[in-house]
Amino acid sequence: MNAGPVGVAVVGAGVISSHYLRHLSTFPDVRVLGVADLDTARAETAAREYGVPVAGTVDTVLTLPEVEIVVNLTIPSAHGAVALAALRAGKHVYGEKPLALDMDEAAKVTAEAANLNLLVGNAPDTFLGAGLQSAARALAAGLIGTPVAVTAALQSLGPESWHPNPEFLYQRGAGPLFDLGPYYLTALVALLGPAARVAASTRRARDHRVIGSGPKAGTAFPVEVPTHVNALIDFAGSASATTTFSFDSPVDRRMIEIIGTEGALSLPDPNTFDGPLLARGLHDAEWRELPVTGTTAGRGLGVLDMARSLRTGTPHRASGALALHVLEIMTAIGDAGEDGESRRLHTTSPTPPPLPQDWDPHAATLE
Template sequence: MGTPESFLRVGVIGCGNIVEQYLRTLPHLSRVRLVAAADLDPARAEQVAARVPGARALTVDELIADPDVDLVLNLTIPAAHHDIALRAIAAGKHVYGEKPLADTVEHAVDVLAAAKAAGVTVGAAPDTVLGPGIQTARRAVDDGLIGRPISATATMATAGHERWHPNPDFYYQPGGGPLLDMGPYYVTALVSLLGPVTSVVGAASRLRDERVIGSGARAGERIPVAVDTHVTGVLVHASGALSTITMSFDTVASAASRIEIHGESGSLIVPDPNQFDGETRLKVLGDEEWRVLEQFAGYVGAERGIGLEDLAMEGASLRASGALAFHVLEVMESLLESAHSGRAIAIESTCERPAPVPLTRIA
């Protein structure tokens, strides 16, 4: 899609907290340029545009219609992902969005169908799996360092984002919760490591119906909770491996908030999938100690937004693809469906394991 002589012109819609992480990355990407910013709060768009030479602050309508924007970077809240993506696609633009791909599988079907009809590409976070942390673990699995993979555990346990986020309402509305918010990092990593999922069994609970904002101008304000805040379950991979997953906003702390992969002859401790870096540790049957693997795969120095560079280079075959994000969303939605129905749910979609990332240093 991009060449060394050209670059992908990006317009960002949604200039909230997460945009800061993208602004740290975009100046270092050779095939991507941020050219416009829009937000329902014009002042926030102006603040972003002022920090990027040549970027313009626009309204959402203006950005979507702008012929100088090739791709819309959709950083809106989950409930708006579907609408913004469809509008951008209708304007002939590629879309790369924050996770999840949409707030429901039904909405995600609309997005991918529209993109296919329009001949544009859809990509989606998380792109943390492209960093050397997860990619080194992926290479270890592919190279047979643990033998045939048998099982995995994936745990994320916190007390809830309202303790630090000044406007946490969307975390506790449909499209949010620990599974839809943090689950994409863990499920995407599990699919990258072990392949697609064929069925799930889940259980879920909700500790309380209100949360108290802990920081910012709204500190002390109570907000309603409309989602499950503790979700656990088992993913059955097409490879035969079984992954046990726990995502919780109801836990004070956990020493095991990580992924572990277990094979016939060894085990891996995988770095935090919400980060690009970190140690991958290996213990082979008979070893007394864990050893840290040298990083030998992934985008070194990457931060959020590296998926845009991958999209510019790879186009429709990008690694942080809409197809992968759709499969991950269906897995998560099916876990919640299983939790409330009490039965196993078959996963209808599938996807290719994303191609591994060779060791590549970001300029």
């Protein structure tokens, strides 16, 4: 087993990469050694900004012997191919969501990793933040009794108003379900355990969207996926969830509420790392705010947890098994929405253990 900080390379220097690079460069237990992109000039710009020594193509960073984890931030259609290339180069892989475009491709990734004795991790890692970790502790302490029902919603008019290149967010592997659904579904699986069955209804409001900002503002592009998704999810335990994922709503809504036998919890936006976290007893007239403790360091916590697990031999939390299960939930929702038939799920996922309350991303533990 190696010792010391874990070498990391980032593949994909798009919009999300700055969030990862900003945080990863502050964690002493990882060293960012390379940035790659199809546009090598963009990779070089990102490398200069964050003090990364190597920039270039994917092959360039995959041949760096000190790189142990490849952080795959490519567009969804490239997730599987880049992950497989990294694994075959002997690297562990942590990817942006979704794990792959479909279950067959994702199964190839996880099988290849198992055959090579390498790890797969996957976003989102927001469930490792203070807000959702505090919610997990509240549930484990029995604050609201046994969870019975969940209402979860992500509603907006879509990302084309602010994203300069939103086309891929309306292609296969994206849309509100695959782009933002993983935050909500990963949080629910982490808190409630694996899902067992889904039913769904899906719609697409418009066949084309228009870019609202940046150099391509005013450009129309096709919509390939449903933009309004309603799904019912039965978890293997006692709870069921009513969920909505929509890019068609003038009402902006981002919420998860869990009802239990003794009360209710209102969770923070699962696309964030902080609070607020609210609770309400069976006979309370108002919500009360609960203390939120833990890290709010931001994207990259899953990479760091995976890096530390490489050195300690303990399981990492934002795991390939969790990502594969969430992908099956989303795929089953999409299929159920097309034909109106409910789907039973075949994968499962271990419940990630909570982070220790003193877990500090900015403390050096691997020296």
